[in-house]
Amino acid sequence: AAAEKGGYPSFMEKEINDQPDAVAQTLLGRSDADGNLTLDEIRVDPSVLKNIDRIIVLACGTSAYAGQVARYAIEHWCRIPTEVELSHEFRYRDPIVDENTLIVSISQSGETMDTLMAVRYAREQGAKTVAICNTNGSTIPRESDAVLYTHAGPEIAVASTKAFLAQITAAYLLGLYLAQLRGNLFQGQIKDILAELAKTPAKIATVLENADQIKELARSMADTRSVLFLGRHVGYPVAMEGALKLKELAYIHAEGFAAGELKHGPIALIEEGQPVIVVVPSPRGRDSLHSKVVSNIQEVRARGAKTIVIAEEGDESVKAYAEHVFYVPETSTLLAPLLTTVPLQIFALELASAKGFDVDQPRNLAKSVTVE
Numbered sequence: 001a002a003a004e005k006g007g008y009p010s011f012m013e014k015e016i017n018d019q020p021d022a023v024a025q026t027l028l029g030r031s032d033a034d035g036n037l038t039l040d041e042i043r044v045d046p047s048v049l050k051n052i053d054r055i056i057v058l059a060c061g062t063s064a065y066a067g068q069v070a071r072y073a074i075e076h077w078c079r080i081p082t083e084v085e086l087s088h089e090f091r092y093r094d095p096i097v098d099e100n101t102l103i104v105s106i107s108q109s110g111e112t113m114d115t116l117m118a119v120r121y122a123r124e125q126g127a128k129t130v131a132i133c134n135t136n137g138s139t140i141p142r143e144s145d146a147v148l149y150t151h152a153g154p155e156i157a158v159a160s161t162k163a164f165l166a167q168i169t170a171a172y173l174l175g176l177y178l179a180q181l182r183g184n185l186f187q188g189q190i191k192d193i194l195a196e197l198a199k200t201p202a203k204i205a206t207v208l209e210n211a212d213q214i215k216e217l218a219r220s221m222a223d224t225r226s227v228l229f230l231g232r233h234v235g236y237p238v239a240m241e242g243a244l245k246l247k248e249l250a251y252i253h254a255e256g257f258a259a260g261e262l263k264h265g266p267i268a269l270i271e272e273g274q275p276v277i278v279v280v281p282s283p284r285g286r287d288s289l290h291s292k293v294v295s296n297i298q299e300v301r302a303r304g305a306k307t308i309v310i311a312e313e314g315d316e317s318v319k320a321y322a323e324h325v326f327y328v329p330e331t332s333t334l335l336a337p338l339l340t341t342v343p344l345q346i347f348a349l350e351l352a353s354a355k356g357f358d359v360d361q362p363r364n365l366a367k368s369v370t371v372e
């Protein structure tokens with residue numbers, strides 16, 4: 001078993017460290033020598049895909065957060081209205097689905113019963129279905145019109161890590177493919193995004209190499225009772241995923257909030273010493289997202305929060321309000337989740353390990369939930 005863990009104490013730690021590879025493998029073979037996107041595996045008639053007027057992403061757990069991240073990119077690049085729904089909620093609300101709806105399921109195992117049932121239901125209504133999946137030949141891809149495999153390699157730890165980054169990568173490739181097919185982006189733009197994606201494995205490796213500081217912080221927080229996570233735009237699902245990891249592994253009450261929602265409720269939770277982890281968007285990004293999130297840090301700090309900030313390398317503006325800052329390398333706004341998620345995974349892993357919990361087999365959870 002030690003060999004299977006690649007010398008790491010747990011599968012989860014190994015899988016976190018596998019992430020540069022998981023993303024690289026998922027990109028491999030999906031562009032030609034000139035850097036153009038080639039996605040032959042999407043075996044849905046291009047004329048059908050050109051007529052899609054709606055995308056619904058169906059998934060559960062961490063895979064649903066990957067879908068939420070992907071939604072920002074897909075809508076931005078393809079201009080197709082995209083919603084993300086938990087598979088188990090989808091079927092029971094009499095959803096509007098027809099032959100112009102594209103269903104994108106996301107599942108690491110390909111066996112999650114709730115997602116399988118949702119896909120079956122959508123197919124019966126005439127929708128086209130594409131599966132993003134990490135397990136070759138599993139049930140969901142077999143029952144879908146097309147499959148885009150994530151090549152993260154087998155994921156053993158119950159809490160998903162490398163599959164998450166690979167899912168985001170694959171969903172982005174699908175978004176670029178649709179944008180290419182429908183002419184929403186120029187060829188050059190697609191090449192630029194692919195080139196930026198190709199740089200992320202090395203950047204993830206940098207985050208992993210610089211993880212000592214966050215590990216130390218996590219260990220020092222082993223007695224924490226509650227942690228809040230804030231993010232905005234793509235940082236919002238990242239915040240929710242960070243909170244989920246902490247619940248799953250360390251059994252700590254944790255919530256991820258949209259930073260803009262703070263003033264509408266969650267700020268009431270802030271009292272002296274409350275840890276708040278904030279995922280800060282790039283200061284080079286669009287709009288004034290960055291400055292808005294920085295003022296959220298100030299607001300919680302002023303009320304006594306212990307502020308822990310994940311920010312882009314070189315962003316000095318957060319330092320004044322942060323008790324701890326962890327930097328990730330520069331990338332575009334949409335690709336940032338591939339980097340900002342990693343310190344949150346490490347934080348949960350270290351904190352849970354410090355409490356002496358089994359990080360590979362958290363209590364009450366299963367790797368693959370094959371019952372409804």
Ligand code: G6P
Nearest residue numbers: 061062063107108109112160366
């Ligand atoms: C279970 C696992 C999670 C996973 C979810 C969805 O709850 O514990 O880690 O995110 O199922 O699984 P899937 O295989 O469909 O991605």
